Amino acid sequence: MPGLRHILLLTAAFVLLPCNARAERQVVLVTGDSCPVREVSSLDVRKAYLGVTVSVDGRRLRPIRLIGDEMLSSIFYQSVVHMSRKSYERRALSLALKYGTPRLEMVDSVDDAAQAVRGRECGVVYMWKDDVDRLSGIKTVRLLWQGE
Amino acid sequence: MAGRMNTVGGRLVLMLLLIHAVLMPALFIALATVIDRSTMNAFVDDARIEGRIIGDGVENALESGDSGAVEQLLDSAMLSGHGVYAALQFQDRLVTSSMMTSEDVPRFEEDFDFGEHGDNTYYMSVPVSHGDEFAILRLGFDELPTQQNLAAVRQTIILILVAYTVLALVATGYMASLVVRPLKWLGRASHAISRGEVDKELKANSELREIRELSADLETMRSNLVGMNARLQKEIAEREQAEAERRTLERHLRHAQRLESLGTLAGGVAHEFNNVLQPILLYTDLAREELPKDSETADNLGKVMDLARRAKKLSNQILAFGRQDIEAELEVAELSPIIVNALTMIRALLPASVDLRAEISNDVGAVRCDEAQIKQLLVNLCNNAYQALSGRDGYINVSLKEVIVPEVFAAKYPKLRAGEYAVLEVSDTGHGMDRDTMERVFEPFFTTQQVGEGTGLGLSVVHGIVMRHDGEIVLSSEPGKGTHFRIYLPLADDE
Numbered sequence: 212m213p214g215l216r217h218i219l220l221l222t223a224a225f226v227l228l229p230c231n232a233r234a235e236r237q238v239v240l241v242t243g244d245s246c247p248v249r250e251v252s253s254l255d256v257r258k259a260y261l262g263v264t265v266s267v268d269g270r271r272l273r274p275i276r277l278i279g280d281e282m283l284s285s286i287f288y289q290s291v292v293h294m295s296r297k298s299y300e301r302r303a304l305s306l307a308l309k310y311g312t313p314r315l316e317m318v319d320s321v322d323d324a325a326q327a328v329r330g331r332e333c334g335v336v337y338m339w340k341d342d343v344d345r346l347s348g349i350k351t352v353r354l355l356w357q358g359e
Numbered sequence: 360m361a362g363r364m365n366t367v368g369g370r371l372v373l374m375l376l377l378i379h380a381v382l383m384p385a386l387f388i389a390l391a392t393v394i395d396r397s398t399m400n401a402f403v404d405d406a407r408i409e410g411r412i413i414g415d416g417v418e419n420a421l422e423s424g425d426s427g428a429v430e431q432l433l434d435s436a437m438l439s440g441h442g443v444y445a446a447l448q449f450q451d452r453l454v455t456s457s458m459m460t461s462e463d464v465p466r467f468e469e470d471f472d473f474g475e476h477g478d479n480t481y482y483m484s485v486p487v488s489h490g491d492e493f494a495i496l497r498l499g500f501d502e503l504p505t506q507q508n509l510a511a512v513r514q515t516i517i518l519i520l521v522a523y524t525v526l527a528l529v530a531t532g533y534m535a536s537l538v539v540r541p542l543k544w545l546g547r548a549s550h551a552i553s554r555g556e557v558d559k560e561l562k563a564n565s566e567l568r569e570i571r572e573l574s575a576d577l578e579t580m581r582s583n584l585v586g587m588n589a590r591l592q593k594e595i596a597e598r599e600q601a602e603a604e605r606r607t608l609e610r611h612l613r614h615a616q617r618l619e620s621l622g623t624l625a626g627g628v629a630h631e632f633n634n635v636l637q638p639i640l641l642y643t644d645l646a647r648e649e650l651p652k653d654s655e656t657a658d659n660l661g662k663v664m665d666l667a668r669r670a671k672k673l674s675n676q677i678l679a680f681g682r683q684d685i686e687a688e689l690e691v692a693e694l695s696p697i698i699v700n701a702l703t704m705i706r707a708l709l710p711a712s713v714d715l716r717a718e719i720s721n722d723v724g725a726v727r728c729d730e731a732q733i734k735q736l737l738v739n740l741c742n743n744a745y746q747a748l749s750g751r752d753g754y755i756n757v758s759l760k761e762v763i764v765p766e767v768f769a770a771k772y773p774k775l776r777a778g779e780y781a782v783l784e785v786s787d788t789g790h791g792m793d794r795d796t797m798e799r800v801f802e803p804f805f806t807t808q809q810v811g812e813g814t815g816l817g818l819s820v821v822h823g824i825v826m827r828h829d830g831e832i833v834l835s836s837e838p839g840k841g842t843h844f845r846i847y848l849p850l851a852d853d854e
Contacts, residue, residue: 249635252487252488253415253418253487253488254415257411260786282471285471285472286471288407288471289407289469289471289483289484290483290484290485290486293407293408293410293411293485294404294407294408295400295403295404295407295413297400298400298404318468353484353488354488354493356486356495357484357486357493357495358469358484358495
């Protein structure tokens with residue numbers, strides 16, 4: 212069943228997270244503190260994750276994917292790139308084969324993601340707002356999703 | 360039922376049913392899964408694209424401060440596709456489509472996959488920003504029509520698979536009949552052959568190569584069987600014929616040996632009897648010459664001499680049967696003049712009422728013979744025929760011709776050899792003889808006539824004469840249908 216995994220993840224999240232966090236969860240796009248970009252539009256985020264070169268305030272965005280969190284991935288497909296997983300993967304492969312666009316960098320954990328954006332100029336990655344609060348050297352540039 | 364399943368057709372259908380029982384559900388599950396996933400994926404894609412478009416429109420409308428456009432976009436989300444929920448969640452308020460009443464607003468539970476939460480609605484949220492504010496566009500799409508479509512597709516798949524199964528069964532039945540029909544035909548033909556109808560050809564009319572080859576092989580076996588059977592039957596017939604010929608030859612041999620023994624015995628007695636008769640005749644004649652011719656004693660002695668001469672004639676006939684009266688040498692002579700001459704004499708002897716027919720060929724080769732004995736032979740045979748005709752209407756037929764005796768015929772008679780023979784035939788339409796009579800007819804003193812009407816030596820003399828001429832007598836007769844004597848006399852060599 213396609214939704215069973217998400218239900219289990221959500222249930223686990225409800226059990227593990229504190230009550231106030233369970234009430235309102237957010238997914239945000241973050242970049243390193245060194246990046247001068249302050250805000251990125253939803254269209255630019257979408258374009259960047261579809262493999263199109265996007266520059267904001269004269270700085271090129273370098274998107275990174277956090278794939279270790281299944282729930283986060285589902286939100287990414289639905290509310291960031293607005294595609295099904297299959298369509299997105301097909302699209303990314305098509306761009307790679309057609310134009311030689313390099314595949315996006317992928318990391319498994321939030322810590323790796325934070326390290327990645329800190330280490331690259333204007334590297335961007337999506338993560339839970341809760342995680343951003345406990346990590347240093349990164350800043351939010353866009354609210355991507357909000358839900359209960 | 361079990362018997363029906365133990366046929367080629369039954370096994371094929373059963374096998375097909377088993378295969379389909381396993382494959383069809385698997386195929387259905389695979390097809391349904393592929394179609395379900397593809398359809399659900401397309402639904403999710405459509406919903407997300409629509410959400411993105413409306414979200415972009417709402418973002419633009421918020422930036423331009425056109426709240427009416429926002430409501431219109433929310434309404435259009437409700438009207439387009441399968442929209443059932445459209446609302447914009449600000450930090451402090453909720454803006455819904457005008458097509459929704461506050462009672463209609465359901466609990467929003469975001470879905471990330473088709474069919475999640477079991478509420479038949481696919482809920483999704485799209486983040487929208489304007490200035491420093493952040494809002495969430497919440498949309499809901501009705502999953503029910505897609506689920507109904509999927510159910511219809513599943514039904515169609517089931518119908519197609521069932522139709523395919525039925526067609527496969529029909530095709531299998533047809534294929535089975537293609538195989539079974541010629542096999543059944545071959546079976547019936549084989550059964551007929553086993554009942555002895557070996558002429559029934561084993562040639563099945565089938566387009567299948569294997570059946571044709573099987574049929575050809577069976578037909579070859581049948582042909583060989585028929586040929587072998589015919590050869591066996593021929594061999595059996597030949598053996599039976601050889602056995603019959605052997606038995607006939609043995610019978611003839613036994614008959615000839617018996618007659619020969621009888622002839623030797625009778626000849627010996629007749630010879631001794633002649634030795635006694637000769638002085639009786641001599642002394643009786645001398646005694647009669649001493650007496651006056653008209654005296655009663657001379658007359659009595661004359662009677663004694665007549666009786667002694669008659670006795671001598673009888674003993675001579677017995678000697679002729681035993682072939683011990685070899686006085687004259689056999690000479691090479693044409694038979695036809697002898698027979699014609701004898702027939703003239705016989706016609707004079709027989710009553711005018713007797714129909715004596717003759718077919719004498721002048722092309723018959725010469726034989727080594729004693730003319731007098733040949734005449735005697737013909738007279739005796741005609742006399743025998745005349746006696747057989749007594750009191751009946753009929754005729755006597757005498758014929759003479761030349762024949763070539765084949766090996767097969769010669770093998771039946773001890774005296775015959777393959778080669779050229781003169782055949783003298785005497786037949787009558789008299790009372791004929793039974794088998795016992797035929798067996799004894801050449802024995803001396805055997806007669807079927809009343810006492811005093813015949814001596815029973817006529818045919819014995821005939822037998823003796825024929826044996827002396829190295830010939831053979833072939834007798835055929837049937838009671839009421841007459842008698843047929845064929846006398847085979849070997850033609851003389853050319854030198």
